[in-house]
Amino acid sequence: MMFVLKYLIFVFTVNFMLKDISSIPGHSFWKIKELVENQRENSAIHDYRRLYGSGQTVEEVLLTQPLDHFDAYSSETYKQKIYINVENWNKPNGPIFLFIGGEGALSNRSAYAGHHVEMAKLFGGMVVAAEHRFYGDSINDDGLHLDQLQHLSSQQGLADLTKVHNYITTRYELIDNKWICFGGSYPGALSAWFRLKYPHLVFGAVASSAPVQAQTDFQGYNEVVAQSLADPTVGGSKQCTAQVAEAFQKIDSMVSGHQTKELAKDFLSCGSLSESNDQMVFVNNLAGIFMGVVQYNNEVPGLNIKKLCNIMTESGDSYGNLQKINQMMMKTTNQSCVDNTYSTFLSGFTNQTVDRHAVGPGIRQWVWQTCSQFGYYQTCEKETTCPFSRLLTLESNLVICKEVYKISENMVPKFVQFTNDYYGANHPKGTRIIFVNGSIDPWHFLSVLKSDQVSGEVAVFINGTAHCADMATHKSTDPQPLKEARLVIQKEIASWLKET
Known part of the structure; x- marks a missing residue:
């Protein structure tokens, strides 16, 4: 079963788009994260109105997913929340921009604001945003029990994205549309890994502040x-x-x-x-x-x-x-x-206890x-x-x-x-992956910082910027290195979309 609901983007504004990782810091760190996320939410609404005026229609879908993609005998399922924005899409051949969620609730903001949405408007792309399993609304009522957490892994999360790909492809009768995935922080790593493990499904990836080396x-x-x-x-x-x-x-x-x-x-x-x-x-x-x-x-x-x-x-x-x-x-x-x-x-x-309103x-x-x-x-x-x-x-x-x-x-x-052996740590040797990092961001230590012309990995290092700074909607007050980095990303994606 699939539940579909249409609404305007400015109706719901309480959840978060970017979930940035930490290990196990104290309460003060989480409080700062909360301040940041509220600021991002408010800024996204303001920036969108400033740039585009009225809102865009974003569709919410609850997609039934296997709880365990790797056990054919398991019949357990959960519902994954995804958002779809087709307002900028050049139907039927425009690209699909997949925004990957991470370790928290995903809001409709992920489908109407951010640099990936600006590029979708530029390139005529559809935006699809997928919440990560076991976070936000994408979790069963018993999902926090220890026997259920065994189904929470990056591998299962990537397998979920293959089903999202199949659903969008089938629903919109796609044929050769290019998919580009985006993510920041842990989802940045997922973005790189999705391209690495499923190159037949996703054509290129942008991995912002992505700690691909586990440590x-x-x-x-x-x-x-x-x-x-x-x-x-x-x-x-x-x-x-x-x-x-x-x-x-x-x-x-x-x-x-x-x-x-x-x-x-x-x-x-x-x-x-x-x-x-x-x-x-x-x-x-x-x-x-x-x-x-x-x-x-x-x-x-x-x-x-x-x-x-x-x-x-x-x-x-x-x-x-x-x-x-x-x-x-x-x-x-x-x-x-x-x-x-x-x-x-x-x-x-x-x-x-699962709290869906948290x-x-x-x-x-x-x-x-x-x-x-x-x-x-x-x-x-x-x-x-x-x-x-x-x-x-x-x-x-x-x-x-x-x-x-x-x-x-x-x-x-x-x-x-095992994680490093499975994905390749900070030398994954993937093709068409852009790794974006800021010099102030502590997570750049575990990312890819040098371009590899042989494999096709592109490293963009931004002096003076912090965690996932490149993913936000542009502002005139952005520092020049950040503006230049976004242009590099945009130029690289443009070249991908021209490939045959």
């Missing part, structure tokens, strides 16, 4: 954060990074010296920090402020690297400056105190994927350039895999290795 211990994330905090191009400085590192060194010293009452008071913790697990959440929350602001630099007005560094360098008291950063974030997110309790932190991973990322599902496929754990315990607490350990991440998902610590690296 259990992702130390490089915070190394890039440190570099970004020191980059004068975006308002950073070496002094800023040094002050951040000094402040966290003092915190580690106070933790080891059992000065947790003072820490709880100074950083307005809702409860005690006497337990080691609560201390881990506490430093995670503090570090998450810097991680989130760097990853989404300038996406929320007034929340950027320049502001953080101005506060961190306004006096020689690095510890006091960090307190001000914490207070600034509390004010921004309307918190009277910071919840650093491990039980609250853990609740997002253990909750098995907004934001599917935390339980995504952490399952990190444990069973990708790792991506952002640590700080080894002697690297990481400026944060050494309490951000690999063990503190892996213990969640064991306690919540029954995946032992020694199995996670094996799953990560």
Whole structure:
């Protein structure tokens, strides 16, 4: 059975289009993500009206999918939400632009706003957007149970896209239409992998901020954060990074010296920090402020690297400056105190009740994927350039895999290795794939950064931009390197569409 509903794009505006990945950061990181997504939603509506005036009709379809594509004897199914926008389509031969969803709910915004939609208008393309299985509305009522999560994987997600391809091809009687897929962050990796594994279905792919190399211990994330905090191009400085590192060194010293009452008071913790697990959440929350602001630099007005560094360098008291950063974030997110309790932190991973009205990322599902496929754990315990607490350990991440998902610590690296063997890590040798990354984005560390003329991979590296910046609708205020990068992407896709 298939359920179809037509409506105007401006009717529903509460869900999110781009779901950007993290490993298991504290609540502060997720709060920044929420601010970013709300800003993106509001900006998309404003930008569309500014550029195109009235709205476009976007159709929503609930497509029945096998729960397990790789077991012919299984009859279980779920319904996957997809959006279709044919208003710019040059029927019947125009290209199909497939926007791939990720680790959260997908909104109709994915079919009416963004650089891929601008290019669809330019090239006469149909836009199809597919929500990822087990996120948003594309999940069964028991989908968060552990025995069901085994059906949540990138491989199953790619197989879903083949069925979406078949549905669109059959419904619109397509013959030789070229398909180009798009995705950012985890869906950026999926975009590259869809082209890599199903080249007979998709002609080319754009993979923005795509961490195609899975990595259990992702130390490089915070190394890039440190570099970004020191980059004068975006308002950073070496002094800023040094002050951040000094402040966290003092915190580690106070933790080891059992000065947790003072820490709880100074950083307005809702409860005690006497337990080691609560201390881990506490430093995670503090570090998450810097991680989130760097990853989404300038996406929320007034929340950027320049502001953080101005506060961190306004006096020689690095510890006091960090307190001000914490207070600034509390004010921004309307918190009277910071919840650093491990039980609250853990609740997002253990909750098995599906809430179809919830907004934001599917935390339980995504952490399952990190444990069973990708790792991506952002640590700080080894002697690297990481400026944060050494309490951000690999063990503190892996213990969640064991306690919540029954995946032992020694199995996670094996799953990560399988993912890299299966897809080719950061040397996939795919054809007609554009890898787009920003210098400020910590996730570029795991992407493809050099073009391969032999295979046909194109790398676009944008100085001074953060996570998935190229995917947004253009603005006159965009920095010149971002404008130039979009033109490179557009030119490459134009050349693909001319191929016979």
